[in-house]
Amino acid sequence: MMRQYELVERVQKYKPDVNEALLNKAYVYAMQKHGQQKRASGDPYISHPLEVAAILTEMHLDESTIAVALLHDTIEDTTATRAEIDDLFGEDIGALVEGLTKIRKLDLVTKKAKQAENLRKLLLAISDDVRVLMVKLADRLHNMRTLDHMSAEKRKRISEETMDIYAPLAGRMGMQDMREELENLSFRHINPEAFETVTRKLAELSTVNEGLVKKIEDELRELLSAEGLVNAQVKGRQKKPYSVFRKMQSKSLSFEQLSDVWGFRILVEDIPACYRALGIVHTRWRVVPGRFKDYISTPKQNDYQSIHTTIVGPSRQRIELQIRTRQMHEIAEYGIAAHTLYKDSVAAPGANSMAPGSNAYSWLRRTIESLAEGENAEEFLEYTKLELFQDQVFCFTPKGQLIALPRGATPIDFAYAVHTNIGDTCVGAKINGRIMPLVTRLTNGDEVEIIRSGVQVPPPAWEEIVVTGKARSAIRRATRAAIRKQYAGLGHRILERTFERAGKSFSREALKPSLHRLGQKEVEDAIALVGRGELSSLDVLRAVYPDHQDERVTPKPNTDEGWFNMPSATGMVFKLPQRRRDAETGAEGPEALPIRGLSGNAEVRFSPSGAVPGDRIVGIMEKDRGITIYPIQSATLQKFDDETDAWIDMRWDLDQANNTRFMARIAITALNEPGTLAEVAQAVSSSDINIRSLAMGRVAADFSELQLDLEVWDLRQLNHLIAQLRELPSVSSINRVFD
Structure with a gap:
């Protein structure tokens, strides 16, 4: 001790x-x-x-x-x-x-x-x-x-x-x-068997090559001294067991296939001497292609500086060389501790001022900053581990700014490394002057120029492409914000119509004083909850106007008064609330929400069997799903008979220039014989209708059932196709499918 x-x-x-x-x-x-x-x-x-x-x-x-x-x-x-x-x-x-x-x-x-x-x-x-x-x-x-x-x-x-x-x-x-x-x-x-095996093989190799390390050291030292670098120090060492094991695992090599178990360091006085030593070594011995890295001109983020090269040296063996100054060697050994970290403790007790140029501590500071941005602890853990474990590539902005990224990084990672706003608005990239896909993996020395658009929102799929924690967490935040904005927009429209039916006027300012009654802190949060179906628009109305009596909300009657029978697509008959009578008869009030195409809309979607312009439609508000639009004939609607607050009146709002197709599902029973499918496909094609998907199954020895998901312009076009298909001799029956 x-x-x-x-x-x-x-x-x-x-x-x-x-x-x-x-x-x-x-x-x-x-x-x-x-x-x-x-x-x-x-x-x-x-x-x-x-x-x-x-x-x-x-x-x-x-x-x-x-x-x-x-x-x-x-x-x-x-x-x-x-x-x-x-x-x-x-x-x-x-x-x-x-x-x-x-x-x-x-x-x-x-x-x-x-x-x-x-x-x-x-x-x-x-x-x-x-x-x-x-x-x-x-x-x-x-x-x-x-x-x-x-x-x-x-x-x-x-x-x-x-x-x-x-x-x-x-x-x-x-x-x-x-x-x-x-x-x-x-x-x-962690892996004692592998540790013992690698350690034993390294010991055996050391015995076999006894004296080789000293021979290579002496030859390198004599060569450098003869060329004027008399103070150069040369030190060889065998790689550590875990370093060897990790390389065997990553490269899928056996121990015998490893050719660079030994590494040598050359220490010189200054930076010019580093490049001079490199030239001397490369002139004497052949260089292994692709094994040269200059971390002096582009230091790693942890301040590491050195020149790495691999040569076929004395005894025809591969030798890894690291060339650096003595000061660089101190930093390589002790890292952040090699800097003058603190001022004199007497002059400035407790001072914690980093020496200029300490990038390692800057990384730590940036990581801590991400604490404020992370949505939860698990995201922060993922971010930090990504940053800790990845090796790096070095790329440049068009103005020459150096950006260090993990290996496998894409231009999207690069954009977010420069600034979060640049990543959020990224739509393309030029790599070394050429427009390249955003999924391109960057390599050392690439110059990357980001192409931006003010209307861009990062697609959620980007999260699977990027490799940096910063990009991944920023994409998640942007996606959450975009979805929240969509739900808030939907919620605002729902609230406007709810207040309008009650003879009131809705505004964000009017909602502010009532937020505490709804258990919310922000107006946008409350409105988004309405859009998500987690908060009833009637509850918001009552919170803003506590004395209001909603005359439209009535308890379910014990008799059939106010209800009427509606046959479903399966032939079953179920009762519909009175609110559906308007939709069935086409008497749509001014409060009905208009819809157009729903491509890419996360807040409003169609039922699995679809709906087309001309169908009588109704919207159902579901928690965390927004509004799902169903044709009035859909059997699924009976599940919501008791949830009157979930029903949203909807109407089509399409202009003459509509260029959106809508999905509808039909079921055809046809003869099971050659050419039947070709006849059906020909009829669909001649009607300017697209087949999105097709499923077939045999229902009897001589008959098959075809289920087609079609993309049509409107109900008129769909009905025209159904009439054509009924005329085909091979078709026994055809029906529209409503889920």
């Missing part, structure tokens, strides 16, 4: 003016509070916060953060209180310790909704002060290193949580070494 003076010496190596008193006080306080507590391994509990602090010293973090690491479990596991820590160490350290205490209570591997909400809290705590993330990741790393003393079930649960959340989060913050170690430790417990 590390001693007190050893911890201070670690910090002094990179911060000579360290506040020793603060570290000593935190050490002693944590030691006293944890007392005789033991870990599952039997070690003194104080060894855990000490090791967490040691991990943070490797990242060269300030003494305040080291003190927080020493204290991070005191509130949760001892008698320590926030007030006591504030008094002894200051409110800044107290707030960080409390933030870590709250995070520790989160169980991220639970039911989806709870997991999502807990992830919200985790990232919100991190956004307040990024030092919370540093300590939490170090805490998780040490716990993973000492996981063997837990039960198998708990080891797997904690490892899945680490692989799902903490390892990707470390990667997003640019802390690649920590991410790799977290992944490998998790891999060992």
